[in-house]
Amino acid sequence: MYAQTAKKPNPLLRNGAYGIVMKGVHFCTRGCASLRGRNSAPLCCIKLDTATDLCCGYGEMLKIWHEAFDIRGLGVDICSEFIEVGKKRIAENAISGITLIEADIFKWQTDEKFDYVCLSGEDFGGFQNTIELLEKYVKPNGKLIIGTRYSKVEVPPKELIEFEGETLPLIEINRIIRSKDYYITSMAADTQAEWERYIMWSAKRHLNDLRKSPENQSLREWCDKWYDMYFNYRRPYEGYVTVVIEKL
Numbered sequence: 001m002y003a004q005t006a007k008k009p010n011p012l013l014r015n016g017a018y019g020i021v022m023k024g025v026h027f028c029t030r031g032c033a034s035l036r037g038r039n040s041a042p043l044c045c046i047k048l049d050t051a052t053d054l055c056c057g058y059g060e061m062l063k064i065w066h067e068a069f070d071i072r073g074l075g076v077d078i079c080s081e082f083i084e085v086g087k088k089r090i091a092e093n094a095i096s097g098i099t100l101i102e103a104d105i106f107k108w109q110t111d112e113k114f115d116y117v118c119l120s121g122e123d124f125g126g127f128q129n130t131i132e133l134l135e136k137y138v139k140p141n142g143k144l145i146i147g148t149r150y151s152k153v154e155v156p157p158k159e160l161i162e163f164e165g166e167t168l169p170l171i172e173i174n175r176i177i178r179s180k181d182y183y184i185t186s187m188a189a190d191t192q193a194e195w196e197r198y199i200m201w202s203a204k205r206h207l208n209d210l211r212k213s214p215e216n217q218s219l220r221e222w223c224d225k226w227y228d229m230y231f232n233y234r235r236p237y238e239g240y241v242t243v244v245i246e247k248l
């Protein structure tokens with residue numbers, strides 16, 4: 001297998017709202033020990049878990065976890081528009097216990113440690129770096145939740161890597177996780193239908209931009225290339241998975 005360098009793809013691809021991921025993590029964290037423990041604990045002993053979602057987008061994942069598990073959460077995202085929309089949704093749903101802040105995670109500082117630390121749909125220098133980044137915020141014995149694209153084949157086509165950046169097969173993702181002394185204890189991969197729904201949401205965003213400036217030739221070419229890449233390389237070789245990892 002050739003070495004993959006982690007590089008950021010076209011920013012147009014980095015557009016948030018991985019509905020599948022949210023659903024996946026909701027599903028795969030549903031049976032966590034924390035919830036089982038809480039169910040059997042006397043009410044007075046209940047201590048709500050805490051989570052932080054770095055690059056939280058609209059903070060939907062925290063919202064879902066709050067609704068499912070009463071989790072208290074802190075979401076951080078660099079995009080003011082996402083944070084504003086997220087805050088509005090939280091207020092509309094009268095949710096307390098979720099805080100969203102606009103910040104660059106590399107400048108944001110906190111002394112707080114969380115039971116769950118999540119990064120989904122964004123990577124900064126590869127899967128190993130992601131683990132190291134999240135570890136800074138996790139309590140001892142806490143869990144990391146990572147959502148990432150993966151390759152469905154052991155050696156992904158170079159064209160896919162050039163277009164998307166690092167796209168590791170699951171066996172390699174697991175190898176990195178084990179090299180950092182973690183084990184995968186929950187995982188949820190997208191179905192084709194879930195991925196397709198996200199992809200077409202993403203495509204419509206590009207097309208909306210093109211609708212606003214139909215004379216923009218480079219945007220038009222980009223949209224055509226995007227569809228070609230999707231059908232030639234992404235659809236057959238790329239999937240999305242969310243893993244929960246923890247140490248023994």
Ligand SMILES: C[S@@+](CC[C@H](N)C(=O)[O-])C[C@H]1O[C@@H](n2cnc3c(N)ncnc32)[C@H](O)[C@@H]1O
Pocket residue numbers: 013014015016017018019021054055056057058076077078079082103104105106119120121122147
């Ligand atoms: C593909 S979206 C994923 C959003 C969300 N985690 C999800 O799964 O729906 C990537 C997010 O990372 C955010 N982001 C990128 N670089 C960031 C940084 N340095 N600090 C904070 N957020 C960042 C973007 O604004 C965007 O919301």
